[in-house]
Amino acid sequence: MTVLSCSGLRKRFDDVLAVDDVSFTIAEGETYGLLGPNGAGKTTTISMITGVLERDAGEVVVDGIAMSTHAIAAKRLVGYVPQELALYPDLTGRENLRFFANLYGAARERVDHVLDVVGLAERADDLGREYSGGMKRRLNVAIGLLHEPRLLVLDEPTAGVDPQSRNQILENVRALAAQGMAILYTTHYMEEAERLCDRVGVIDSGRLIAEGTRRELVERLGERDRISLQLDGDLTHATAVLGAIANVRGVAPHGHGLELVVDDARECLPAVLSAISTNGVVVRSVEVTEPNLETVFLHLTGKALRE
Amino acid sequence: MRHALLIAARDLRERARDRTAYVLAIVLPLGLAGVFTLILGNISGDSQLFTYAVADADRGVVARAFTDDVLRKAAASGAIELRTVSSEREARALVDDGTATAAFLLPAGLTEDVQAGRAARIEVVGDVDAPTGTDIARSLAQAYTDRLAAVRTAVAATVHSGVSTPPAELAAAAATALPRAVVAEDTTGRRQLDAKTQYAAGMAVFFLFFAVQPGVTGLLDERRNGTLARLLAAPVPRSSILAGKLLTSVAVGVVSMTVLVVASSLLMGAHWGHPVGVAALVLSGVLAATGAMAVVAAIAKTSEQAGGWQAIVAIVLGALGGAFFPVSQAGGLLEKLSLLAPHRWFLRGLADLAGGGVTAVLPSVAAMTLFAAVTGAVALLLFRKVVRP
Numbered sequence: 001m002t003v004l005s006c007s008g009l010r011k012r013f014d015d016v017l018a019v020d021d022v023s024f025t026i027a028e029g030e031t032y033g034l035l036g037p038n039g040a041g042k043t044t045t046i047s048m049i050t051g052v053l054e055r056d057a058g059e060v061v062v063d064g065i066a067m068s069t070h071a072i073a074a075k076r077l078v079g080y081v082p083q084e085l086a087l088y089p090d091l092t093g094r095e096n097l098r099f100f101a102n103l104y105g106a107a108r109e110r111v112d113h114v115l116d117v118v119g120l121a122e123r124a125d126d127l128g129r130e131y132s133g134g135m136k137r138r139l140n141v142a143i144g145l146l147h148e149p150r151l152l153v154l155d156e157p158t159a160g161v162d163p164q165s166r167n168q169i170l171e172n173v174r175a176l177a178a179q180g181m182a183i184l185y186t187t188h189y190m191e192e193a194e195r196l197c198d199r200v201g202v203i204d205s206g207r208l209i210a211e212g213t214r215r216e217l218v219e220r221l222g223e224r225d226r227i228s229l230q231l232d233g234d235l236t237h238a239t240a241v242l243g244a245i246a247n248v249r250g251v252a253p254h255g256h257g258l259e260l261v262v263d264d265a266r267e268c269l270p271a272v273l274s275a276i277s278t279n280g281v282v283v284r285s286v287e288v289t290e291p292n293l294e295t296v297f298l299h300l301t302g303k304a305l306r307e
Numbered sequence: 308m309r310h311a312l313l314i315a316a317r318d319l320r321e322r323a324r325d326r327t328a329y330v331l332a333i334v335l336p337l338g339l340a341g342v343f344t345l346i347l348g349n350i351s352g353d354s355q356l357f358t359y360a361v362a363d364a365d366r367g368v369v370a371r372a373f374t375d376d377v378l379r380k381a382a383a384s385g386a387i388e389l390r391t392v393s394s395e396r397e398a399r400a401l402v403d404d405g406t407a408t409a410a411f412l413l414p415a416g417l418t419e420d421v422q423a424g425r426a427a428r429i430e431v432v433g434d435v436d437a438p439t440g441t442d443i444a445r446s447l448a449q450a451y452t453d454r455l456a457a458v459r460t461a462v463a464a465t466v467h468s469g470v471s472t473p474p475a476e477l478a479a480a481a482a483t484a485l486p487r488a489v490v491a492e493d494t495t496g497r498r499q500l501d502a503k504t505q506y507a508a509g510m511a512v513f514f515l516f517f518a519v520q521p522g523v524t525g526l527l528d529e530r531r532n533g534t535l536a537r538l539l540a541a542p543v544p545r546s547s548i549l550a551g552k553l554l555t556s557v558a559v560g561v562v563s564m565t566v567l568v569v570a571s572s573l574l575m576g577a578h579w580g581h582p583v584g585v586a587a588l589v590l591s592g593v594l595a596a597t598g599a600m601a602v603v604a605a606i607a608k609t610s611e612q613a614g615g616w617q618a619i620v621a622i623v624l625g626a627l628g629g630a631f632f633p634v635s636q637a638g639g640l641l642e643k644l645s646l647l648a649p650h651r652w653f654l655r656g657l658a659d660l661a662g663g664g665v666t667a668v669l670p671s672v673a674a675m676t677l678f679a680a681v682t683g684a685v686a687l688l689l690f691r692k693v694v695r696p
Contacts (some may be wrong), residue, residue, distance in 0.1 A: 050540040075542040082540075084533030090321045099317045103310060103541045143537070 001028045003182035004049065004151050009058035011044050018044040020206040022058070026151065031173065031183040033197030035190075035297060041206040042186045043083060046155050049184065050080045063150045076104065079149030083156045083186075085136045086143070089129035093120055093139050096128055097146060104147035114142040119168055134165030141169055145176070152176060153184045158192065170196060190294045200293060204301045214293055221299050223291035224249060225265035227272060230257040233281035241275050248272070257284070265290055310543045314551025318525055319558060328521065328559070333566050336514035337507075341575060357440040358388040360410040362398040367418025369427065373451050378411070381447070402432050408440030409433040411448060424459060427452045500658050504578050505633075507571035511564055512653045513630035516596045516621035518563040520614065522556030523601040526690065527610035549690055553597060553683070560593035580660035584668040588656045591675035595649035598682030599624065605689030624648040649675050 004026040011019040019041040026032045036042045047053035049060050051071050060067040065074040088096055097111040115121040118138040123131065131139065141157055154173065158166045173196055177183050187193055193200055194214060201211040210217055218224075231238060235258060242260060243251045247268050250261040262268040265288045276283055322328050361378055363370045374391070382389040390407060392398045398410035412430040421427045429448040433441025500508065526548070529535035538548050568585060571577040579585045600617050607613035627634060627641075628650025634641055645651040656671025 047536070052536050052539040072542045072544070075540060078540065080537060080540040082533055082536045084536070086533040086537040088317070088321060088532070088534060090324050091317070095320070099313065100537070100541070102313050103538075103543055105542075 002026070003028050003030075003063055004184065005059075005061040006045075006049060007059050007061075009045060009048050009060070010056045011041075011048060011053065012056055018206050019048070022203065022206075022208045024201050024208060024211060026182045026184055028150075028182055029177055029180045030199065031177045031185055031197045033193040033200040034184060034186045034203060035193055035200055035293065036186075036203035037301060040203045040301075042203055043155060044206075045203065046153055046184065046186065050078055050153055051075050052080075076147065077150040079144035079147065079152040081141050081144040081152070081154045081157050083159065085140050087128045087136060087139055090127060092125045092127055093131070093135075093142075094124040096139060097142060100143045101146045106147040110146050110148070114145045117145065117172060118142040132162075133160060134162045137161045137165055138168060141172065145172075149181070151182045151184065155186050156188065157185075158187065158189065190292065190297070194293055202297060202300050210296070210300050214296075217293070217296045218291045221291075221296060223295060223299070224261050224263065225268075225291070226289040227260040227262060227265050227269060228254055228257065228287040228289070229260070229272075229276070230255065230284040230286075231276070231281050232256075232284060233279075235281075237279060238276060238281045241279050242272060245271050245275060308547070308550075310547035311550035311554055314538075314548060315522075315554035315558060318522060318551070318555040322521055322555070322559060325521075328518070331514060331517045333563060333570070336510040336567055337570055337574070339506075339510045357386075357408040357437070357443060358390060358406065359444055360390045360392050360398040360401045360407040361413065362392050362395045362410065363413045364395065364415040365413045365417035366415075369418040369421045369455065370413040373411070373413065373429065373448075377447055377451055399432055402434050405434065405436070407434070408437045409444035411444065421455055421459070427455045500654070500661060501578060503571070503575045504657065504661075505654070507567065507575055507577040508579070508654055508657050509630040509650070511567040511571070512592055512596075512628075512650045513621070513625040515560055515564060515592060516600060516624065517618070519556035519560045519593065519597045520600050520604075520617050522552055522554070522559055523597060523604040523686070524607075524610045524613045524617070525552045525555060527604060527607065527613055531610060545691075549687060553601065556597040556600065557593055560596055561589065564589045564593060578661070580657060581665050584660040584665040585657070587665075587672045588653055588660070588668050588675075591672045591679065592649055592653045594679035595652075595675040595682070598679040598686060599649070601686030602682050602689065605686045625650055627651070629654055646674075649678050652678075 002025050006025070007023045009019050009022040010017075022041070022045055024032065034042050034045065044053065048055045048058070049067075051060075051067055051074065055068075060074070062074045062077045065077065067074045088099070091099065093115065094111060097114065098108070100106075101108065101111055112121070112124075115124050118141055120135060120138055120142065123135065128136065128139065137157065137160075141154070144152055144154070152173075157173075158169055161169065170192065173183060173185065177196075183196075185193070185196060199211065199213055200217070201208050202217075203209070210220070212220065235253065239251045239253075239258060242248055242258065245268065247263040248260050249263065252259050252261075260268075260272065262272075269286070269288065273283065273286070359378065361374055363374060378387070378389050381387045390401065392401065392410075395410075395412050398407070398412060401407035402410050410432045412432060414428065414430065417427060417429070429452060431441065431445045431448050433444060526535065529538060539545070568577075568579050568589070572579060599620060603617045603620055604610075604613040607616055625631065625648070627645050628648025629645060630650045633654075634645045634651070652671040652674040656668040656675075659667035659671065
């Protein structure tokens with residue numbers, strides 16, 4: 001079931017076209033990663049989806065409710081975790097949560113629940129300003145969860161967070177998706193996107209230039225897994241043997257060994273090692289390289305994600 | 308409205324933890340009003356501020372008339388305290404030791420001199436440390452001697468014209484017709500506030516403009532802190548966000564003014580007047596202050612910038628409106644410009660309330676409400692840009 005449907009989103013700031021014809025959907029229980037370099041249009045897109053920013057064109061539909069005609073009702077279904085720490089430092093963690101719970105009409109019990117979820121129950125009555133950076137990030141996430149939204153929008157939720165808090169946030173996101181929440185996630189950390197996201201969309205200069213699962217994107221670019229072997233023995237014979245294995249697309253000399261281009265390295269590796277060992281060639285080392293989102297991103301945009 | 312109240316309640320909770328808010332809204336205005344009253348209160352005549360000694364060596368009708376008709380009446384009105392002493396030496400001693408602000412020395416032969424057509428002379432001995440009180444004493448004496456001279460001239464002219472009325476009767480008639488030198492609380496058709504109330508009210512309305520600042524600049528703080536995006540993403544009408552911020556300012560202003568009215572009454576003896584009239588003035592004054600500060604906040608880009616501009620506007624309006632000194636008495640352009648400041652109307656409303664009934668405040672309430680309506684409308688138009696999606 002589709003929870004979020006964006007179609008033809010467009011936003012212009014003076015002479016700059018920040019977002020141009022962006023469309024995508026997110027299904028129930030799906031985590032969608034929106035990746036792009038700084039200034040690509042991620043936050044503008046998110047701001048239009050959450051209703052913070054008005055669209056010049058396009059439509060946002062949340063669980064069947066259009067933002068253009070029923071903004072208040074649609075917003076009730078969206079939880080928003082902005083990139084900046086959006087907290088009141090002179091209120092306690094609990095007071096921050098109660099305020100937003102009241103605004104969203106969430107039950108008071110939800111305050112204690114989300115405090116438990118993000119691991120802040122013991123510090124709930126401390127002022128926000130007394131929290132560490134990681135605790136503030138967790139409280140920032142907790143506010144977005146208060147009203148049990150159908151769609152949770154997280155804009156760089158782990159930026160500048162300690163490893164412990166980051167892991168907790170990622171685990172929370174994974175658990176929420178497992179419960180059926182649709183999640184829109186932006187991050188600068190590629191490993192987070194690979195770990196969390198079922199699908200990703202790559203946005204650059206305001207346009208969504210690619211979309212799909214990691215493997216779909218990798219294959220679309222013609223990138224394949226590689227297995228590098230350092231060997232002792234008859235490399236000519238080994239080349240012939242390895243080239244005959246299914247899913248091995250190519251074999252080429254590589255240093256003191258061979259490099260194989262394969263469809264799925266993890267699937268092929270046992271057959272590769274078995275074939276070599278039965279032909280008298282000694283394996284000194286094995287290195288598997290899987291094209292990742294960083295590779296895809298670099299290929300698509302010509303930039304590293306952190307640029 | 309529920310959302311606006313929630314936003315205002317949150318703001319107020321945060322403000323309640325900010326000590327500077329108490330300083331600006333209560334401690335400073337009350338403290339400064341107290342200091343002003345202590346320093347300047349003695350020149351305004353709201354009680355027996357000046358003690359005058361009078362030594363009558365003449366014992367004649369002219370000296371008695373000055374003592375009874377001028378000095379004793381002023382003392383009876385509460386404006387001065389009068390001490391009659393038996394000798395010039397005693398009078399000078401009272402002035403020297405600071406007991407008396409000034410002494411009137413009515414020399415022997417004063418009545419004879421007047422009746423003989425010679426110049427009347429009343430000597431005033433003043434305390435060098437009390438120039439204002441001495442000036443007032445000198446003015447009283449001067450007014451009386453001028454009046455004597457006028458009467459004498461009038462009688463002489465009448466006698467020379469051949470009228471048969473006895474000179475004594477002519478003198479009495481002329482004296483009655485001439486204006487008397489009086490010291491009274493009423494300075495114009497409208498009553499003035501006593502010094503304590505004047506300074507308490509002036510400081511209260513001056514600092515009111517600072518007290519209401521945090522509410523209306525709160526929107527800029529929310530934007531800086533990132534919480535504005537969260538509010539805009541919440542299922543809340545944008546008008547409720549604006550209303551909540553304005554409500555915060557109004558609530559802070561009303562509480563601040565109420566505390567100041569009560570505290571200055573209890574601690575300083577200020578007389579604010581009928582509670583209903585004061586409440587109407589306070590509410591309309593708070594609305595006017597909120598409107599003015601909201602316009603400034605809506606123009607500014609950051610809360611720091613807004614704070615600076617708001618301080619300038621508050622000081623200029625305060626000075627123009629007579630929060631420190633009664634600018635309205637200056638007359639001319641300044642007097643006309645002062646009508647633009649809510650402070651002027653607030654203080655005028657209190658003065659009207661002191662001199663009349665509750666309805667006397669209505670013109671001032673109307674003026675401040677109009678000011679609030681105009682500035683509030685402008686601020687809302689400007690603020691819409693901040694919260695526009």
